[in-house]
Amino acid sequence: xxxxxxxxxxxxxxxxxxxxxxxxxxxxxxxxxxxxxxxxxxxxxxxxxxxxxxxxxxxxxxxxxxxxxxxxxxxxxxxxxxxxxxxxxxxxxxxxxxxxxxxxxxxxxxxxxxxxxxxxxxxxxxxxxxxxxxx
Amino acid sequence: xxxxxxxxxxxxxxxxxxxxxxxxxxxxxxxxxxxxxxxxxxxxxxxxxxxxxxxxxxxxxxxxxxxxxxxxxxxxxxxxxxxxxxxxxxxxxxxxxxxxxxxxxxxxxxxxxxxxxxxxxxxxxxxxxxxxxxx
Numbered sequence: 001x002x003x004x005x006x007x008x009x010x011x012x013x014x015x016x017x018x019x020x021x022x023x024x025x026x027x028x029x030x031x032x033x034x035x036x037x038x039x040x041x042x043x044x045x046x047x048x049x050x051x052x053x054x055x056x057x058x059x060x061x062x063x064x065x066x067x068x069x070x071x072x073x074x075x076x077x078x079x080x081x082x083x084x085x086x087x088x089x090x091x092x093x094x095x096x097x098x099x100x101x102x103x104x105x106x107x108x109x110x111x112x113x114x115x116x117x118x119x120x121x122x123x124x125x126x127x128x129x130x131x132x133x134x135x
Numbered sequence: 136x137x138x139x140x141x142x143x144x145x146x147x148x149x150x151x152x153x154x155x156x157x158x159x160x161x162x163x164x165x166x167x168x169x170x171x172x173x174x175x176x177x178x179x180x181x182x183x184x185x186x187x188x189x190x191x192x193x194x195x196x197x198x199x200x201x202x203x204x205x206x207x208x209x210x211x212x213x214x215x216x217x218x219x220x221x222x223x224x225x226x227x228x229x230x231x232x233x234x235x236x237x238x239x240x241x242x243x244x245x246x247x248x249x250x251x252x253x254x255x256x257x258x259x260x261x262x263x264x265x266x267x268x269x270x
Contacts, residue, residue: 036213037208037210037228037230038215039174039230039265040220041265057270060270061270073172073267073269074269074270075172075267075268075269075270076267076268076270077266077267077268078171078236078239078266078267078268079236079268080173080236080239080240080266081240081243083264085175085262085263085264086264086265086266087263087264087265088266090265092270093172093265093267095172095174095230095267101213101214101215104213104215105215105216108216127220128220128222129218129220129221129222130174130176130221130222130225130228131212131213131215131221131223132208132210132211132212132213132228132230133210133211133212133213133214134208134209134210135192135196135209135210135211135227
């Protein structure tokens with residue numbers, strides 16, 4: 001599980017601060033307040049290459065440095081039951097949470113994201129993105 | 136943002152318990168420790184029907200009662216920038232986090248989930264599921 005560094009620091013600071021902070025915290029600090037889910041799935045040019053998959057995983061994890069990404073979950077195909085509706089033809093998944101559409105837009109044009117695309121786009125054949133907002 | 140009731144209760148209990156609990160909590164309680172992401176996207180039989188979409192949204196939210204679902208994010212299409220890679224042809228999205236593959240399997244066969252399918256499957260034309268495990 002990739003959790004970005006800012007969140008870790010925020011968590012550590014909260015723990016250190018003890019009871020005063022714990023009592024003052026609004027409930028939402030421990031529930032999810034990030035209303036935009038951005039899910040990108042990558043299909044590799046070399047679908048069987050674990051090396052390419054792992055390079056792309058490392059690249060996606062590097063995106064965690066972008067401040068607008070509140071949560072980042074980098075995944076590979078899970079071995080769940082094979083069913084008609086389950087698409088397991090992809091190789092790498094990134095699920096990101098953003099606080100707003102503006103933050104998602106800022107992420108798209110962020111230099112770290114642009115650099116990621118430059119350095120890794122040769123690895124993928126196809127990308128599919130789903131952007132959802134809380135219903 | 137849908138956060139299931141158990142999580143709310145757990146959070147409230149944690150807040151009430153104060154410093155002793157706060158200091159004893161491992162850091163992971165505030166980071167994401169649920170390693171399985173289950174993402175289902177639904178395309179409606181009547182794509183333009185807000186009524187059908189909202190019925191399906193309500194149905195998906197009712198799944199939050201299932202104990203194995205640690206987080207549930209129910210969404211509709213976000214108005215992000217139109218790009219070739221962005222698929223915005225779907226209507227309803229459910230992003231769920233599970234602690235294990237076993238929990239995901241238990242969710243599939245759970246009576247509440249089975250009832251949801253019985254009551255709502257007439258609304259959708261197509262479902263696509265992506266199951267990811269932390270890389």
